[in-house]
Amino acid sequence: MSQIPTHINFRTNVKNVPPHMPVSVRKATSKFLGTRQAVVDVVGDERWQALRQAGHEIRLHSLTHMDHYLTRLEEKVRAAGGIVHWARDAAEAKQIVLELAKERGVKRAVKVKSMATEEIGLNHALQENGISVLETDLGEFIIQLAGVGPSHIIVPAVHLTKEGIAELFTQKLGVDAPPDPLKLCAIARTRLREEFLSADLGISGANFMVAETGTLVIVTNEGNGRMCTTLPPLHIAVVGIDKVVPDWESVNVLLKLLPRSATGQKMSAYTSFITGPRRSNEEGGPKEFHLVLLDNGRTRIMKDEVTRETLLCIRCGVCLNVCPVYNNVGGHAYGFAYSGPIGAMLSTQLLGMKTAADLPFASSLCGACAEFCPVKIPIPEILLRLRHRAVEGDQIERAAAPAVIQAGVKLGTLSFSLPWLYEFGTQMLKYIQAPLRKNGWLPNLPPPANRWTMARPLPAFGADFRAWFRKRKNERQR
Amino acid sequence: MNAREQILADVQNALHRTSDAPVAAISASARIAPRTPDDANAEMNMLFEEIGKLGGATGRVKKNEIKAALEKLVKEQEVKKATLWNTGELEELGIAQILTELGVQLVSPLADKRAMAECDLGVTGVDYAFPETGTLMLRALPDKPRAVSLLPRVHLAIVSPSALRADLGPAFAEVRGDNYWIFITGPSRTADIELTVTIGVHGAKALYVWQVI
Ligand code: SF4
Numbered sequence: 019m020s021q022i023p024t025h026i027n028f029r030t031n032v033k034n035v036p037p038h039m040p041v042s043v044r045k046a047t048s049k050f051l052g053t054r055q056a057v058v059d060v061v062g063d064e065r066w067q068a069l070r071q072a073g074h075e076i077r078l079h080s081l082t083h084m085d086h087y088l089t090r091l092e093e094k095v096r097a098a099g100g101i102v103h104w105a106r107d108a109a110e111a112k113q114i115v116l117e118l119a120k121e122r123g124v125k126r127a128v129k130v131k132s133m134a135t136e137e138i139g140l141n142h143a144l145q146e147n148g149i150s151v152l153e154t155d156l157g158e159f160i161i162q163l164a165g166v167g168p169s170h171i172i173v174p175a176v177h178l179t180k181e182g183i184a185e186l187f188t189q190k191l192g193v194d195a196p197p198d199p200l201k202l203c204a205i206a207r208t209r210l211r212e213e214f215l216s217a218d219l220g221i222s223g224a225n226f227m228v229a230e231t232g233t234l235v236i237v238t239n240e241g242n243g244r245m246c247t248t249l250p251p252l253h254i255a256v257v258g259i260d261k262v263v264p265d266w267e268s269v270n271v272l273l274k275l276l277p278r279s280a281t282g283q284k285m286s287a288y289t290s291f292i293t294g295p296r297r298s299n300e301e302g303g304p305k306e307f308h309l310v311l312l313d314n315g316r317t318r319i320m321k322d323e324v325t326r327e328t329l330l331c332i333r334c335g336v337c338l339n340v341c342p343v344y345n346n347v348g349g350h351a352y353g354f355a356y357s358g359p360i361g362a363m364l365s366t367q368l369l370g371m372k373t374a375a376d377l378p379f380a381s382s383l384c385g386a387c388a389e390f391c392p393v394k395i396p397i398p399e400i401l402l403r404l405r406h407r408a409v410e411g412d413q414i415e416r417a418a419a420p421a422v423i424q425a426g427v428k429l430g431t432l433s434f435s436l437p438w439l440y441e442f443g444t445q446m447l448k449y450i451q452a453p454l455r456k457n458g459w460l461p462n463l464p465p466p467a468n469r470w471t472m473a474r475p476l477p478a479f480g481a482d483f484r485a486w487f488r489k490r491k492n493e494r495q496r
Numbered sequence: 497m498n499a500r501e502q503i504l505a506d507v508q509n510a511l512h513r514t515s516d517a518p519v520a521a522i523s524a525s526a527r528i529a530p531r532t533p534d535d536a537n538a539e540m541n542m543l544f545e546e547i548g549k550l551g552g553a554t555g556r557v558k559k560n561e562i563k564a565a566l567e568k569l570v571k572e573q574e575v576k577k578a579t580l581w582n583t584g585e586l587e588e589l590g591i592a593q594i595l596t597e598l599g600v601q602l603v604s605p606l607a608d609k610r611a612m613a614e615c616d617l618g619v620t621g622v623d624y625a626f627p628e629t630g631t632l633m634l635r636a637l638p639d640k641p642r643a644v645s646l647l648p649r650v651h652l653a654i655v656s657p658s659a660l661r662a663d664l665g666p667a668f669a670e671v672r673g674d675n676y677w678i679f680i681t682g683p684s685r686t687a688d689i690e691l692t693v694t695i696g697v698h699g700a701k702a703l704y705v706w707q708v709i
Contacts (some may be wrong), residue, residue, distance in 0.1 A: 033656050068527065210698060240699065264521075288679065
């Protein structure tokens with residue numbers, strides 16, 4: 019996905035969700051949740067909760083002292099021989115990367131999966147200027163071939179079957195591709211190997227930026243991240259300013275939380291720690307290192323003391339995995355690079371209410387996301403605040419009625435309905451978590467909750483919120 | 497106002513901070529007690545067990561049996577070309593010489609990336625190892641080029657008990673002045689196609705970790 023949307027209509031998007039989407043999505047989310055639970059159990063609940071609390075405090079401290087840590091980071095990256103750029107918005111960031119690439123005659127760029135570059139539509143900008151850009155994470159490579167956006171933060175091609183991928187490879191790569199993950203993987207490996215070796219630019223994001231030493235921390239599994247940040251002579255990292263953390267003690271805590279929450283791994287296969295360019299020719303690595311610090315709406319998000327906690331996010335994706343709404347619709351319905359609860363919070367604030375006012379309503383506020391979030395972001399609270407902003411406006415933004423409200427929900431009903439929904443959601447949590455502990459998932463929920471979690475409810479939220487609400491109310495009174 | 501000044505000013509305005517407002521050190525991480533290590537042997541066992549779970553092959557190799565072990569590896573993985581770190585540690589074990597004797601062509605670790613990519617085997621040491629997660633930490637220095645553990649099809653890492661650390665903290669403290677290091681936890685993997693775990697995507701397809709005793 020290289021285009022930045024100008025309007026997201028969640029309701030329409032939901033109608034266009036193909037029937038197999040919830041099936042493939044749940045397969046992924048239940049698997050991740052199962053492996054996550056297993057590694058969290060090994061840590062032990064008490065220590066895990068202590069880690070989450072520390073993670074929260076570290077990220078909040080980083081956020082509320084961001085100017086201090088950014089300047090420190092900049093100083094350290096410079097001292098290490100890197101060059102730091104600042105970009106207020108997507109256009110500035112793209113301009114910076116484009117100019118660097120042009121000045122050095124870059125023809126081929128290879129990319130590590132990065133949400134920030136998805137967010138600014140970097141690929142599109144480079145391609146328009148005649149620079150080929152190749153996504154090298156297998157999932158991203160597949161969806162780039164397919165020409166669609168990611169359907170999950172961690173496994174972007176989760177909506178595609180091996181048969182579909184084989185067909186795609188046959189068509190787009192002109193090879194004979196059998197529907198076998200191992201063989202498909204081998205095809206991608208051979209194909210990308212040559213690209214890694216011949217690329218003149220490697221583009222990455224970062225999971226964390228360590229202010230103390232000016233170090234980028236990049237967490238990956240396939241090895242493509244290492245290739246992109248080691249082999250090309252030029253490395254450009256585009257990173258949101260929210261990714262800064264104070265020191266190595268912080269990284270230690272966050273690295274205990276991130277891989278376990280994201281993929282249920284104790285540690286991802288490869289974690290790279292990069293401070294500036296190579297220091298000696300012998301060790302290898304890029305000769306030139308540039309860091310583009312991206313604002314693109316983040317300082318605006320920081321103005322609201324409640325919603326600013328969105329920026330604590332470490333992009334683990336577990337909130338997607340536990341979200342009943344996400345499990346029903348998949349990532350594309352959210353219309354932008356970020357999906358699920360984090361998408362509902364972040365896309366809305368990055369793109370603005372005019373574009374994304376639907377998204378804070380794409381949630382049942384059941385609260386499961388907040389229970390699982392490794393840095394304890396109060397997700398339902400933030401969504402609630404954003405709903406109010408959508409309807410009433412505040413000092414940050416004027417109101418912009420989302421489709422749900424246009425469909426007939428009056429303000430009174432809305433604010434009345436929210437505490438009720440919240441209460442309903444809290445009750446749901448009991449049902450949701452019990453089977454989760456056994457690594458099961460929502461399809462097995464006992465009635466009446468199963469009706470809510472099967473195929474229907476989400477469209478019901480979007481299409482006729484009020485009728486759905488009345489129906490539930492009547493049922494409860496009966 | 498340029499972009500830098502504006503972003504910093506916007507951050508400060510949003511947070512109601514002034515530019516020279518002091519920042520107290522953050523203590524949250526100090527509350528997390530580091531893992532307590534077992535004895536070195538148990539720690540090594542744990543490391544090997546975790547790496548084994550991820551699909552890596554681990555083992556203890558007697559010094560006088562290195563040749564036999566390498567011979568087996570070379571056969572198993574059809575190794576024709578190999579490269580290795582230029583460290584005293586590997587030199588002392590005579591790895592380069594044994595490989596040559598086994599008919600493997602040695603490629604300098606300082607060779608061009610295309611030559612490195614043609615290697616079947618890359619041999620490295622391990623600077624730190626974390627048993628809890630099965631993680632190896634490799635620094636990048638003139639005698640430890642990054643590509644040795646990256647481009648060859650098979651990665652053999654030689655680990656010694658002195659590399660073991662119970663927690664990440666001490667290792668970070670010791671290397672924070674470095675410009676690059678990597679954590680390797682099992683061979684490269686993906687679950688991107690129908691969540692089928694597939695080993696050997698872009699990085700090493702096979703990982704061997706040996707302790708020489
Ligand atoms: S909001 Fe929390 S749970 Fe969701 S992706 Fe971010 S860190 Fe993970």
